[in-house]
Amino acid sequence: MSEMQSQSPEPGVSLRNITIVAYVLFGLGFLTSGLFAFAPIAAIMIIYIKRPDAAGTYYASHFDWLISTFLWGLLWMFLSYLLVFVLIGWLGLVATILWVLYRLIRGVLALLDGKAPTATD
Numbered sequence: 001m002s003e004m005q006s007q008s009p010e011p012g013v014s015l016r017n018i019t020i021v022a023y024v025l026f027g028l029g030f031l032t033s034g035l036f037a038f039a040p041i042a043a044i045m046i047i048y049i050k051r052p053d054a055a056g057t058y059y060a061s062h063f064d065w066l067i068s069t070f071l072w073g074l075l076w077m078f079l080s081y082l083l084v085f086v087l088i089g090w091l092g093l094v095a096t097i098l099w100v101l102y103r104l105i106r107g108v109l110a111l112l113d114g115k116a117p118t119a120t121d
Contacts, residue, residue: 014053015050015053015054015057015059016059016111018046018050018059019059019062019063019111020111021043021046022043022046022047022062022063022066023043023062023066023104023107023108023111025039025040025042025043025046026039026040026043026066026069026070026104027104029041029043030100030101030104040070043066043070044066044067044070047063047066047067048067050063051063058114058115058116061116061117062107062110062111062116062117065103065107065116065117066107069100069103069104069107072099073096073099073100073103076092076095076096076099077093077096079092080092080093080095080096081093103117103119106119
């Protein structure tokens, strides 16, 4: 783990703040889908811009976690919306919302513990 945190303290603090902002934006967009729908997209843009700076730190795993959550959530939401017309889509929407919420909470808790997020803990 010490290899992954080999950067100086100043970039680590900055990356931590950026990671917190990304989680907040993602959660804000998730919880208020109509009003702040652009927030998760802004979070993903920030993550992609700062991704090279996070290489070699555990923040990179948080960035990957959020990108994966966004892309898979987008896919499952789209498929669920398509299936709403045959009524099974509502189950897909609920499952996707719960899954995204789980991933956000799991990621924030890992960040607060200073660890990389994993789905197998």
